[in-house]
Amino acid sequence: MCWMKTSLVAVAVMTCVQQVDAQTVTRYEFDVPRGPRDEVVREIARIGGSIVSLSHPDAPGLSEATGRIKGNFTLAEALEKALAGSEWYVAAAGNDQVRIARTGENSSDIIVTAFRGKLRKEDSSLLTRSDTPLKQTPGTVVSVSQAVLASQNVTSLEEALRNLPGISFTPGPPFLLSSRAGVTNGTSFTNGLRNASRAGPSPVVDAAAIEVLKGPSSVLSGTAVAGGLLNIVPKLATGVSPDEISIGGGTYGYVRGSADVGGAISEEDRLYWRFVGLSEFARQKNQGGDEPSTKSGTFLLGYRNDGWKIDSITQYYNTRSPFSRRYVNDTSQDRIIDVDDYFSRDTYYQNESIAQQLQLERNLVAGNNFELRMRARGRYQRANESFTNINCLFGCIGDVPVLVTAYRGKSDQYSGSADFYAKLVTGRLEQQLIVAFDYAGAKGTNFDVSDFGFGLPAPSPLAIPTASTPGVLLSQSRRRDYGVVVQDQINWGRFHALLSLRQTWFHERLTNDDPLLVPVETNVSKLLPTGGVVFDATKWASIYYSYQKGITPPQQFARQANGDLLPPAITTGHEVGAKFELFNSRMSITANYFRSTTSNQPLPNPANPLIFIPVEGRQVDGFELAQVGRITPTLFLQSGFVYTRPKTEVSRIGQPKYVANAWLLKTVGLGDKRSLDLGFGANYQSKAGILFDDFITGARSYPRVAVDYLRFDAAIGITSGPLKLNLTVDNIFDRLNLYNPSVADSLARAPGRDVRLVLTLALPGAR
Missing domain, CATH: 3.55.50.30 (Phage tail protein beta-alpha-beta fold)
Structure with missing residues (x-):
C-alpha cells in the first residue's frame, strides 16, 4: 500500500x-x-x-x-x-x-x-543487540528513567547512578564506575556507541534513560568493560515532546535553567525537531572547590516515514567539576583524617565535548513470518579535558612530599556499527539473527606537567599546559577497537536462548617526546563467546542463566621482567537468577547469584615493584536483588541490594561488600489537574576495600575504609495544571560520606546536604 x-x-x-x-x-x-x-x-x-x-x-x-x-x-x-x-x-x-x-x-x-513521565524501562538491547523484554533477557540490566531523575532534580551522571543497585561512582579524571569488583576506567556508550574517554561524564538532561549491563559483557563493547557496561539512552525527536522549561536555585549559590522543546518541521513528511538545553552554576561545591558549572545543548532531528527511521543528534557540553575535600585512611587507628591543609579550592577538572551522532534503520522486508532490517549508526566526538590537582604521596601526615600536577588532553573519537537483523518465524520457533560489524577509533594528545612540594601549606596549582614546552611532557595515542558479531536469539514457546560470538581486535600505539621512552604498541585478537537461556516458568516469572566474557587490554606501565607487556586480562562471568513481573506487569524484580574471575591481573613483583607478574586477579561472587515499578498505580519504588564477596585481596580494591539503595515516590491526586508527589530515598555502602602501600617497609595491604557511606534524600513536588514546583533535599542529615575509593591516601568526600527548588512550566501544545 x-x-x-x-x-x-x-x-x-x-x-x-x-x-x-x-x-x-x-x-x-x-x-x-x-x-x-x-x-x-x-x-x-x-x-x-x-x-x-x-x-x-x-x-x-x-x-x-x-x-x-x-x-x-x-x-x-x-x-x-x-x-x-x-x-x-x-x-x-x-x-x-x-x-x-x-x-x-x-x-x-x-x-x-x-506516558509522559514513564518511570521504568521495560527492555534493553545491551546484551542481545536487539530490544528484548527484560524478563526474557539472560542477564541483569538495571536502569533509571528521566522521569525518576526529574523527581530528584538530577542533572549529573554521578547523581543518576545512585539509583542503580551495586553501582559505585568515583569522579574523575577518569571517572570510574565499579560493579562486581570490575571497573570501567571512564568507558561509556551513547546508544551503543563508544564515547570519548576524555569527554568525562556528560549531563543527563538529554538522556531518556541511563542503563548498566552487569558483568563482563563484550557483545556490544569489545574491550575495556569488566564489571558493567554503562549506556546512555538519548532522547529522540519523534514529534511528541514534553515542551517544557524550568528554572531553579539552591544552596551554595546554585542556579539553573533548562528547556526541552520540539515539534514538526513537516508533519506530512514526518520530519521532527527537538532541543534540550541546560545551564547551571554554583558559587562552590558542597565540601569541594569553587564554581562548579554545566552548559549543554542538544539538537535532535528525527524522520519516520516509508519504513525509514533516521535520527540525528548534535550535542555540546562544557562541565567544570571542582575536586572534593580530601581525607586519608589511618589504618593504625581505623579512622579517617581530614587533610584540609593540603586542600586547594582552585583544584578542578573541566571537560568540553562536541559530538554528532547519526543512526538509521530501514525495513527491507516486513511480513508476519519474515522480517529483514538494515541498521547503521555512526558517532564522532571531539573532547578536551584539563585538570589541576594536589596529591599527598605518603598520606598527608606530617612533613611529607606533595605532588602538584596539571594536565590537558584532547581526543577525537570515531565510533560506528552496521548490521543486518533478520527475524524468522516457523511455527512456534522464532529466530532473530544478527550479523554485525562495529568500529571505534580514537587519537589523542596529552600535555602533562608536575612539581613536588614539601610540608605545609600546600603549593599552589600549576598552570594547565597548552603546548609542549620545557618541563611539559607531550604524549600521543592512537587506538582502534573493532569486531564482528554473529548472533542467534531463539524463542520457542517458553524457552528463550542467546548464542553469540564476537571476534574482537584491538590495536593501540603510544608515543611521547621523552627520548628515553620508546613507542609502545599493543595488539590483541580474541574470540569472545556470550550465551544464555531463559525459561518462562509462568506468565509472571522466569529463570535464567548467562555466560559472558570480557577483555581488558594490558596496561602500558605493567611490564614483565623481560620488558614485554602482560597478556590482556580476561574476565569470565557466570550468573543464574529469576525475574518476576508483578502487579499486572507494573513491577519488575530480578534476583541473581553471580561469580566473576579475572586472569592475567597485573601484580607488582614483591622483589621488584617496577616489574609485574600476571596472576589470577579479581575473583568475586555474590547475589543481587533489584526492583523497579509501581506497587500500586500511585506508589513507585526503585530499590536494590547487592552483596559481593571478594575471594582475593586485590578484589577488595574499590569494592563495597554491601550496597543498598531505594527511591520511593508516592503521587496523591488533589483533583482539578493538581497532584502532590512525595519522594524518599537512601543509599548505603559498607566495607569498601582500599589499597595501602607502606613506602617505608614496602608492605602492601588491603584494609577497608574506616567509615561507611550512608545518605538519605527527600523530595516534594506540587503540580497544578502546567506548573510543577519540586523541592529536593539530598543527604538530609549532612553526614560525612566518601566516594568509593581505591587508595588509602586519596579519599574524596562526597557532597554534604544540598537543597534545590525547581519550577517547571509545561508549554501549551505539549503532548
Missing part, C-alpha cells in the same frame, strides 16, 4: 537503545471490555503504558463496536485484535512504530506515545 494512501497511522514512540521497538516486544496482560473502537484503542494504549491523541476523532469506523480483548499480548497484537473485522489493520510494527492503515484519500492520525 502506498504511504500517501494511508488514512490512519498509530505511532508508538518509545525510547530505546537501538533496533526493535519496545512496544512491539513487551507483552501486557489485557482485559478490555467490548465498546467503541476508539475507546478500546485508548484503553489498550493505557495498559501498554501509552496515551492516544486523535487529530480527527470523527474518522470513519472509530465509533464502531469491537469485541472484548483479553490475554497476554504485545501492543501491536492487541491493536490487531481490536481492529479485526474492520477496514483498519496494523500495517507494520517495529522501528519505534505501530502503524494502523486504511485505504483512502483523506489522512488522519492517531498518535500513541509513552
Whole structure:
C-alpha cells in the first residue's frame, strides 16, 4: 500500500537503545471490555503504558463496536485484535512504530506515545543487540528513567547512578564506575556507541534513560568493560515532546535553567525537531572547590516515514567539576583524617565535548513470518579535558612530599556499527539473527606537567599546559577497537536462548617526546563467546542463566621482567537468577547469584615493584536483588541490594561488600489537574576495600575504609495544571560520606546536604 494512501497511522514512540521497538516486544496482560473502537484503542494504549491523541476523532469506523480483548499480548497484537473485522489493520510494527492503515484519500492520525513521565524501562538491547523484554533477557540490566531523575532534580551522571543497585561512582579524571569488583576506567556508550574517554561524564538532561549491563559483557563493547557496561539512552525527536522549561536555585549559590522543546518541521513528511538545553552554576561545591558549572545543548532531528527511521543528534557540553575535600585512611587507628591543609579550592577538572551522532534503520522486508532490517549508526566526538590537582604521596601526615600536577588532553573519537537483523518465524520457533560489524577509533594528545612540594601549606596549582614546552611532557595515542558479531536469539514457546560470538581486535600505539621512552604498541585478537537461556516458568516469572566474557587490554606501565607487556586480562562471568513481573506487569524484580574471575591481573613483583607478574586477579561472587515499578498505580519504588564477596585481596580494591539503595515516590491526586508527589530515598555502602602501600617497609595491604557511606534524600513536588514546583533535599542529615575509593591516601568526600527548588512550566501544545 502506498504511504500517501494511508488514512490512519498509530505511532508508538518509545525510547530505546537501538533496533526493535519496545512496544512491539513487551507483552501486557489485557482485559478490555467490548465498546467503541476508539475507546478500546485508548484503553489498550493505557495498559501498554501509552496515551492516544486523535487529530480527527470523527474518522470513519472509530465509533464502531469491537469485541472484548483479553490475554497476554504485545501492543501491536492487541491493536490487531481490536481492529479485526474492520477496514483498519496494523500495517507494520517495529522501528519505534505501530502503524494502523486504511485505504483512502483523506489522512488522519492517531498518535500513541509513552506516558509522559514513564518511570521504568521495560527492555534493553545491551546484551542481545536487539530490544528484548527484560524478563526474557539472560542477564541483569538495571536502569533509571528521566522521569525518576526529574523527581530528584538530577542533572549529573554521578547523581543518576545512585539509583542503580551495586553501582559505585568515583569522579574523575577518569571517572570510574565499579560493579562486581570490575571497573570501567571512564568507558561509556551513547546508544551503543563508544564515547570519548576524555569527554568525562556528560549531563543527563538529554538522556531518556541511563542503563548498566552487569558483568563482563563484550557483545556490544569489545574491550575495556569488566564489571558493567554503562549506556546512555538519548532522547529522540519523534514529534511528541514534553515542551517544557524550568528554572531553579539552591544552596551554595546554585542556579539553573533548562528547556526541552520540539515539534514538526513537516508533519506530512514526518520530519521532527527537538532541543534540550541546560545551564547551571554554583558559587562552590558542597565540601569541594569553587564554581562548579554545566552548559549543554542538544539538537535532535528525527524522520519516520516509508519504513525509514533516521535520527540525528548534535550535542555540546562544557562541565567544570571542582575536586572534593580530601581525607586519608589511618589504618593504625581505623579512622579517617581530614587533610584540609593540603586542600586547594582552585583544584578542578573541566571537560568540553562536541559530538554528532547519526543512526538509521530501514525495513527491507516486513511480513508476519519474515522480517529483514538494515541498521547503521555512526558517532564522532571531539573532547578536551584539563585538570589541576594536589596529591599527598605518603598520606598527608606530617612533613611529607606533595605532588602538584596539571594536565590537558584532547581526543577525537570515531565510533560506528552496521548490521543486518533478520527475524524468522516457523511455527512456534522464532529466530532473530544478527550479523554485525562495529568500529571505534580514537587519537589523542596529552600535555602533562608536575612539581613536588614539601610540608605545609600546600603549593599552589600549576598552570594547565597548552603546548609542549620545557618541563611539559607531550604524549600521543592512537587506538582502534573493532569486531564482528554473529548472533542467534531463539524463542520457542517458553524457552528463550542467546548464542553469540564476537571476534574482537584491538590495536593501540603510544608515543611521547621523552627520548628515553620508546613507542609502545599493543595488539590483541580474541574470540569472545556470550550465551544464555531463559525459561518462562509462568506468565509472571522466569529463570535464567548467562555466560559472558570480557577483555581488558594490558596496561602500558605493567611490564614483565623481560620488558614485554602482560597478556590482556580476561574476565569470565557466570550468573543464574529469576525475574518476576508483578502487579499486572507494573513491577519488575530480578534476583541473581553471580561469580566473576579475572586472569592475567597485573601484580607488582614483591622483589621488584617496577616489574609485574600476571596472576589470577579479581575473583568475586555474590547475589543481587533489584526492583523497579509501581506497587500500586500511585506508589513507585526503585530499590536494590547487592552483596559481593571478594575471594582475593586485590578484589577488595574499590569494592563495597554491601550496597543498598531505594527511591520511593508516592503521587496523591488533589483533583482539578493538581497532584502532590512525595519522594524518599537512601543509599548505603559498607566495607569498601582500599589499597595501602607502606613506602617505608614496602608492605602492601588491603584494609577497608574506616567509615561507611550512608545518605538519605527527600523530595516534594506540587503540580497544578502546567506548573510543577519540586523541592529536593539530598543527604538530609549532612553526614560525612566518601566516594568509593581505591587508595588509602586519596579519599574524596562526597557532597554534604544540598537543597534545590525547581519550577517547571509545561508549554501549551505539549503532548
